[in-house]
Amino acid sequence: MYKSFSMELAGRTLTVDVGRVGAQANGCAFMHYGETTVLSTATASEKPRDGIDFFPLSVEYEEKYYAVGKIPGGFNKREGKASENAVLTSRVIDRPMRPLFPKDYRNDVTLNNMVMSVDPQCRPELTAMLGSAIAASISDIPFDGPCAMTQMGMVDGELIVNPSQEQWDNGDLQLTVASTSQKVIMIEAGANEVKEDVMIDAIYKCHDINLTIIDFINQIVAETGKPKHSYESCAVPEALFEEMKKIVTPQEMEEAVFTDVKQVREENIRQIQARLEEAFAENEEWLPLIGEALYQYQKKTVRKMILKDHKRPDGRAITQIRPLAAEIDIIPRVHGSAMFTRGQTQICTVTTLAPLSEMQKIDGLDENIVGKRYMHHYNFPSYSVGETKVSRGPGRREIGHGALAEKALVPVLPSEEEFPYAIRTVSETFESNGSTSQASVCASTMSLMAAGVPIKKPVAGISCGLVTGETDDDYIVLTDIQGLEDFFGDMDFKVAGTHDGITAIQMDIKIHGLTRPIVEEAIARTKEAREYILTEIMEPCIAKPRESVGKYAPKIIQLMIDPQKIGDVVGQRGKTINTIIERTGVKIDITDDGAVSICGTDQEMMDKAAEMVRIIVTDFEPGQILTGEVVSIKEFGAFVEFAPGKEGMVHISKISKGRINRVEDVLTLGDKVKVVCLGKDKMGRMSFSMKDVKEPKKSNTPQ
DSSP: OOEEEEEEETTEEEEEEESSSOTTSSEEEEEEETTEEEEEEEEEEEEEOTTOSSOOEEEEEEEOGGGGTOOOOSSSOSOOSOOHHHHHHHHHHHHHHGGGSOTTOOEEEEEEEEEEEOBTTBOHHHHHHHHHHHHHHHSSSOOOOOOEEEEEEEETTEEEESOOHHHHHHSSEEEEEEEOSSSEEEEEEEEEEEOHHHHHHHHHHHHHHHHHHHHHHHHHHHHHOOOOOOOOOOOOOHHHHHHHHHHSOHHHHHHHHOOSOHHHHHHHHHHHHHHHHHHTTTOTTTGGGHHHHHHHHHHHHHHHHHHTTOOOTTOOOTTOOOOEEEEEOOSSSSSEEEEEEETTEEEEEEEEEEEGGGSEEOOSSOTTOOEESEEEEEEOOGGGGTOOOOOOSOOHHHHHHHHHHHHHHGGGSOOTTTSOEEEEEEEEEEEOSSOHHHHHHHHHHHHHHHTTOOOSSOOEEEEEEEEEOSSTTOEEEEESOOHHHHHHSSEEEEEEEOSSOEEEEEEEESSSOBOHHHHHHHHHHHHHHHHHIIIIIIHHHOOSOOSSOOTTSOEEEEEEOOGGGHHHHHOGGGHHHHHHHHHHOOEEEEOTTSEEEEEESOHHHHHHHHHHHHHHHOOOOTTOEEEEEEEEEETTEEEEEEETTEEEEEEGGGTOSSOOSOGGGTOOTTOEEEEEEEEEOTTSOEEEESTTOOOOOOOOSOO
16 A cells, blocks of 8 residues: 655655555665655565575665766666765665664565665755665564664754755765664764764764654554564574583683784684584584584673673773884885884875876766765775685775775865875775774875875874673773774774864664763764874874975976967867977876866976966067977978977078078078067968077176
8 A cells, every 4th residue: 555654854855655666575665855766675585595694684775877867978878886975875874774683684685775866955875874764664574673864964063954965065074873763873974173072962963853753764664564574593592502611611712812912812713613513513403503603602701801801802901002003105116105003903005196187087976076086995905814815806895994084084185276186095904903994094194194295184093892781881982992892892983083173983883772971982082092193103103294295206287377278278189288298298187267287207397398388378479589499491481389389480581680592591490499579470470580589688797
């Protein structure tokens, strides 16, 4: 049965149609927010997938070009692989919803969101987030929702709920908060050095709005929701745990995991697993469950050590950061490089500078973004965790970590006018044991400064973890979590920023939400750790950006010319500009407003190219002296080229003070000559004289 539900949300109408389309999906919500339309569906397989020990959830966000009245580029004229924005949106939907499905559920679940029309006042990403939550809630798929999401922007210091695309792109805050009816379950933010107290207020304003949306979703579920289906549980039998404890005592397990060396811990666990597999070799029912059971045993041990005994696996205090180190210039010949090490996490970032024409071209649904001048890419090879795996290119995790570091650094980058370069930083993970994304923020900051990029302030990042007990006030927040504490803990709360404020947040949890005291403590802890990293580690390594780019980096000269003269510089079919490039070896880019960028590594050739451009666009007045090359000889005179595509004629009578019979008696092709401008002749050509050039008088004054 088709039903439609509506509510007012941030001054615009949100409408959800249920039963109108997609009837064969487990759950389908046809979403309309303003004139933005997204079809959100939730589907599940009938049976669990065999041989897996995780919940197989897939989240898709499909950008259809017809949604903005465009035909895709390329030969096939079809939408291709998911854009970076689509990948990041899928991750933002996945992260809060995944913990709300049963942990022992092994049926494949897909949440699909198809963007069908875009109203710039109502962002399709937000519409899809709400659509997925509604589709899962009304479906028969086991889901402990509903949940809701709100986005918050900031323009001129004022918070804006669910901002338009323009306000989102150009404001000082890009905050997304997901909540259940009790707690906050996900935070994602990019910010222009927003203060901690302002960020916390914005987070909980989002939470309050989420509660009103959840009331709306509950109404939809009450009228259209399906009963949740039963499923085959894949939980480890409690009897297996009891038998395991007889073979490996809790004390032995604690000793196995209590070390600050990841490889030692992993070897200890391998030996324990071998003992357990040998002990249960005859039990065909339990033997396949040993891996998952051992994971759960480790998890319970680590959580008990932290929560009850206040002991961390590597022996650190609850607020203690692992040993830190910072270096710059570790890679020769690149434009900038730096390495940041935190315990067994090590990141090397390399910076590359290029002309603005090298910025990344963006083709997507957002008409406001046509290019990215700063690109941060993050790589996570298998050797960084001691594994062997063929590289298949960046996955969603790598794209997400790169985007997070990029978001953290964008607020401190110089403007194009201050620094006319496209900038790419690549973070290579040399070693990983937790929070590589925040180490990449630190390494990238130092790499940018080493490359001579005049960033406004250094940025550092750190991650906090969490272990919770049975009640809301039984918890411990951990500063600088390593891999084991991330795997077995309840939260990964990453915060990056400067001394003066936050530039990025990403919070993931595995439980059903965080209380406000936990959020406030995590933000306070990350600020304290961030200040320490900046002051004690990064700034002693490199305190400020270098005064100039390195010798291997391209140099850029910028000129402004009359836009009407652009055609003169380009020449017919690009002949003039290509001649300048061939003669000087530089790269030249010209924008429609007349901004000319000349890029190269040889300063002399760059200056020569700049002078050629200046000559081409200059309207010469009589009396100006130029140097040119004889490019053509006629009976009546010679043509002198003083810039590519720019010529003037010297009449035979103006070549020499004495009478000459033939031009060839004085001039030869290729001769470099000085001429004085006489103005234009009857045919509109520049007219020159050689004989009337007056050299400046030499001074007899001793130098």
